[in-house]
Amino acid sequence: MKAVQHNSFKDQKVIVIGLLAVFASVLFYSVSGLHVFGVIEKGSVSEQYLLEGSNLTGSTNIVNSIVWDLRGFDTMGEEIVFFTAALGVALATRRMVPKKKKKVKVKV
Amino acid sequence: MDLIVKQVTKIVFPFMVLYGFYIALHGHLTPGGGFAAGAIIGSAFALLVIAFDEQDVEHKLTVHELIDLKSVAGFFMILIIGKMGYSFRAVLIESQTLFNLWSGGFTIIMNVAGTFMVSSAIVLIIYSIEKEAWKK
Incomplete structure (x- = not known):
């Protein structure tokens, strides 16, 4: 009985290590494809933002223009998440009013 | 809280x-922007709520009023004005010049709407938690 448990535990370990190795290799592969920090690639979206961002959105703060204008739909989703979190806190800490018990009149 | 904290808060x-x-x-x-501005305004109201006691604050606001007025107002400001901003963006940008206060097209509208939204959410969170603490 004990040997069987030990074997299954060992199998689990092998599976977990294999999965972790696959996950790590995928992560390293995706990271190795990133471009060099500080160098603008031609034809990338970052070049587009830096060169034409202030003309597209009319604002000189590029970060703000990306967050609130070019990616404005995503920011709206963030705001909805925040709104829902606040509503959840208000719901969790609201004051519960207990129902009044009806007095039962007993006829004698 | 102390008298000092109350006076400084005022x-x-x-x-x-x-x-x-x-x-x-x-x-x-x-x-800066909408998130930072909302956090600053929300922290100001948090200071107000923490510094004063229940009898000073609670007559002026209730949780239901906060939910009704501020949060929903900010939420619909984001939805409606944001939608309007997207459709009138070209017209907005044509009427503005760069580096002026009235520039930024759709960004300036969205910043103000986001400020209302974030500040109202922070005030709602802090006020409801603080109200629960007052009860005990």
Whole structure:
């Protein structure tokens, strides 16, 4: 009985290590494809933002223009998440009013 | 809280709110924006709630009023004005010049709407938690 448990535990370990190795290799592969920090690639979206961002959105703060204008739909989703979190806190800490018990009149 | 905290809060509070609106209105020119401005305004109201006691604050606001007025107003400001901003963006940008206060097209509108949204959410969270603490 004990040997069987030990074997299954060992199998689990092998599976977990294999999965972790696959996950790590995928992560390293995706990271190795990133471009060099500080160098603008031609034809990338970052070049587009830096060169034409202030003309597209009319604002000189590029970060703000990306967050609130070019990616404005995503920011709206963030705001909805925040709104829902606040509503959840208000719901969790609201004051519960207990129902009044009806007095039962007993006829004698 | 102390008398010192109360007096300092009375003096500092309007300046904090004013600074928050400054950050919101200059979000397209200087660092900052809707999230930062909302956090500053929300922290000002949090200071107000923490410094004063129940009898000073609770007569002026209730949780239901906060939910009705501020949060929903900010939420629908984001939805409706944001939609309007997207459709009128070209017209907005044509009427503006770069580096002026009235520039930034759709960004300036969205910053103000986001400020209302974030500040109202923070005030709602802090006020509901603090109200629960007062009860006990």
